[in-house]
Amino acid sequence: xxxxxxxxxxxxxxxxxxxxxxxxxxxxxxxxxxxxxxxxxxxxxxxxxxxxxxxxxxxxxxxxxxxxxxxxxxxxxxxxxxxxxxxxxxxxxxxxxxxxxxxxxxxxxxxxxxxxxxxxxxxxxxxxxxxxxxxxxxxxxxxxxxxxxxxxxxxxxxxxxxxxxxxxxxxxxxxxxxxxxxxxxxxxxxxxxxxxxxxxxxxxxxxxxxxxxxxxxxxxxxxxxxxxxxxxxxxxxxxxxxxxxxxxxxxxxxxxxxxxxxxxxxxxxxxxxxxxxxxxxxxxxxxxxxxxxxxxxxxxxxxxxxxxxxxxxxxxxxxxxxxxxxxxxxxxxxxxxxxxxxxxxxxxxxxxxxxxxxxxxxxxxxxxxxxxxxxxxxxxxxxxxxxxxxxxxxxxxxxxxxxxxxxxxxxxxxxxxxxxxxxxxxxxxxxxxxxxxxxxxxxxxxxxxxxxxxxxxxxxxxxxxxxxxxxxxxxxxxxxxxxxxxxxxxx
Numbered sequence: 144x145x146x147x148x149x150x151x152x153x154x155x156x157x158x159x160x161x162x163x164x165x166x167x168x169x170x171x172x173x174x175x176x177x178x179x180x181x182x183x184x185x186x187x188x189x190x191x192x193x194x195x196x197x198x199x200x201x202x203x204x205x206x207x208x209x210x211x212x213x214x215x216x217x218x219x220x221x222x223x224x225x226x227x228x229x230x231x232x233x234x235x236x237x238x239x240x241x242x243x244x245x246x247x248x249x250x251x252x253x254x255x256x257x258x259x260x261x262x263x264x265x266x267x268x269x270x271x272x273x274x275x276x277x278x279x280x281x282x283x284x285x286x287x288x289x290x291x292x293x294x295x296x297x298x299x300x301x302x303x304x305x306x307x308x309x310x311x312x313x314x315x316x317x318x319x320x321x322x323x324x325x326x327x328x329x330x331x332x333x334x335x336x337x338x339x340x341x342x343x344x345x346x347x348x349x350x351x352x353x354x355x356x357x358x359x360x361x362x363x364x365x366x367x368x369x370x371x372x373x374x375x376x377x378x379x380x381x382x383x384x385x386x387x388x389x390x391x392x393x394x395x396x397x398x399x400x401x402x403x404x405x406x407x408x409x410x411x412x413x414x415x416x417x418x419x420x421x422x423x424x425x426x427x428x429x430x431x432x433x434x435x436x437x438x439x440x441x442x443x444x445x446x447x448x449x450x451x452x453x454x455x456x457x458x459x460x461x462x463x464x465x466x467x468x469x470x471x472x473x474x475x476x477x478x479x480x481x482x483x484x485x486x487x488x489x490x491x492x493x494x495x496x497x498x499x500x501x502x503x504x505x506x507x508x509x510x511x512x513x514x515x516x517x518x519x520x521x522x523x524x525x526x527x528x529x530x531x532x533x534x535x536x537x538x539x540x541x542x543x544x545x546x547x548x549x550x551x552x553x554x555x556x557x558x559x560x561x562x563x564x565x566x567x568x569x570x571x572x573x574x575x576x577x578x579x580x581x582x583x584x585x586x587x588x589x590x591x592x593x594x595x596x597x598x599x600x601x602x603x604x605x606x607x608x609x610x611x612x613x614x615x616x617x618x619x620x621x622x623x624x625x626x627x628x629x630x631x632x633x634x
Contacts, residue, residue: 164390167195168255175585175620176259178390184210184450188256189228192607196614197254198621199633204228204251208243212479223249288389288587291367294336294343295383295443296322303410304441306402308395311338315372315380316349328375336382342366343384351375389587393433394580396573401562402437408560409442418514422557423535425564428610431535432492434564439490442531446489451482454495461503462519469521483516483528490531496557497538497549504550511556567605567612574600574612578627581616588625590616595629603634 165177165186177195179186187193190205197204205226213220221243223232230237232249243249248257291307296315303322305313315322315334324333333349343365347353353360354373365384372380395402408419421438423431432450439448456464467481482491493499499507510516511532517525534557543549567574575597582590592600605611619631 164259164261165195166257166259168257169621170253172623174623175587175617176390178584184452185455189251190226192610192614196617196621197251198618201228201251201254204230206230206237206249206251213242220244288583289386290389290392291338291342292385292387292392293441294338295385297381298322298324298379302443304406304443306395306399306406306437306441307338308399309338309340312336313338315374322380324374324378324380326375326378329378333374334372336365339364349375390584392580392584393430393437394573394577396576397570398564398573401434401564405434405438405562406441409438418530418532419560420511420532420534420557422540422561423533423564424540424561425537426566426608427537428608429564429566430609431494431537431564433609434562435490435492435494435533435535438531438533439492442490444489444531446530447486448490448492449482449486450492450494452494453498458500461500462506465503466506466516467518469518481516481518483510483530484518484526486530487528488530490533492533492535494535495537496534497536497540497543501548501550504553508550508553508556511553567608571601574605577609577612578616581613582620582625582627585617585620586625591626593626593628596627596632599629599632599634 163179167174186208188195188206189197207224210219223241224239230251294305296303313336314320316332317329318331330349335346337344347361367386369383465481468479470478515525544551579590
């Protein structure tokens with residue numbers, strides 16, 4: 144058996160921006176893959192509401208993977224903390240705090256987990272009979288389904304991104320167009336890009352023609368790739384059609400107007416001095432982090448996507464986690480960037496902002512005025528940061544202002560661009576497509592849902608929203624079956 148390729152990320156946290164997966168096995172069979180973006184700081188495996196779940200008979204077993212700063216390595220590492228159950232790391236019982244690195248395997252009974260730079264959703268039949276030499280590892284054969292992700296356009300130095308939705312039309316033209324090319328020789332609707340399941344339908348409607356990569360074209364299907372358009376033979380527009388792995392995609396469904404509203408904001412950077420502040424609110428589990436990741440990807444920013452959860456950070460550490468620490472600023476202080484500086488050039492997702500202590504809310508407001516961050520213990524004016532800021536809450540901020548637990552001036556500053564994400568019970572048309580999408584993202588296979596199961600899924604109230612649906616589908620994925628019946632749904 145050939146050896147595994149070396150993972151292509153720095154440290155266990157993926158801080159250089161590469162995708163990382165946690166591969167889950169039962170015995171030597173690869174069940175599914177869990178995608179980890181570089182912003183994740185905590186993953187719960189097992190329990191009743193974990194990110195990764197066990198079958199019903201092991202539901203009481205739970206382990207927490209936490210990304211912690213390693214001062215010796217000057218980098219982050221994943222550490223393992225079992226809550227219940229006898230987990231092992233490379234064959235040795237885990238007591239708590241052990242570092243889980245790229246080549247390690249941790250296990251519980253016949254389940255095992257290992258890191259990989261690829262999702263390994265499919266294994267070729269030629270390799271299926273080969274027995275791995277180490278539990279949790281197998282041949283890395285990347286054969287994962289992909290889906291269209293978005294269309295990026297660049298004209299006159301202005302970059303725009305349009306999320307892919309079959310049937311959606313992007314207009315390039317002189318007037319009231321998505322991409323405006325304001326010259327007399329350009330028709331009002333010069334080029335139509337129509338998104339389809341099989342690709343992008345290209346239609347030239349301009350009387351002076353359009354050249355695609357040097358060839359005059361009137362119509363055709365554009366697939367994944369980069370294309371140089373010469374509008375009326377004189378004006379250059381670049382379009383890039385992107386796909387991504389199924390395990391990294393999201394399903395917009397009937398919430399597409401919300402995503403497109405965000406997209407419209409991001410496509411007008413001049414209005415926000417390139418510093419849009421977007422507020423996401425909604426019940427727990429509705430998918431606020433999915434929206435935040437969408438904002439980061441759509442923005443086209445090259446920096447990192449950093450998550451800070453105000454509810455999970457002790458108040459005594461909150462300031463240093465947000466703003467960083469200066470070496471020698473206080474006893475034992477090391478030089479370290481906080482969340483704002485880590486997200487410089489990228490996106491900072493501040494989750495559960497209603498939990499930010501009042502004394503930090505005033506400092507946060509000051510940063511939002513001049514975008515300068517000063518570390519704890521640092522003198523001077525601080526460092527200017529360039530971030531997209533996304534905030535999220537499952538609480539009513541107006542009520543928090545009335546209760547004097549959230550500053551009124553901060554509320555006015557962050558609530559201009561606001562999306563209220565509805566609970567899953569209010570967009571039930573998405574339940575079946577979302578269930579199928581989640582299963583395909585986990586297993587690489589198509590899910591068949593029997594009529595009785597479909598009725599049960601749609602009629603259920605889903606108090607835990609999309610997070611609960613994902614838990615249900617994840618548990619089912621452990622069965623190895625691809626037909627979901629009513630008996631498989633325990634509610």
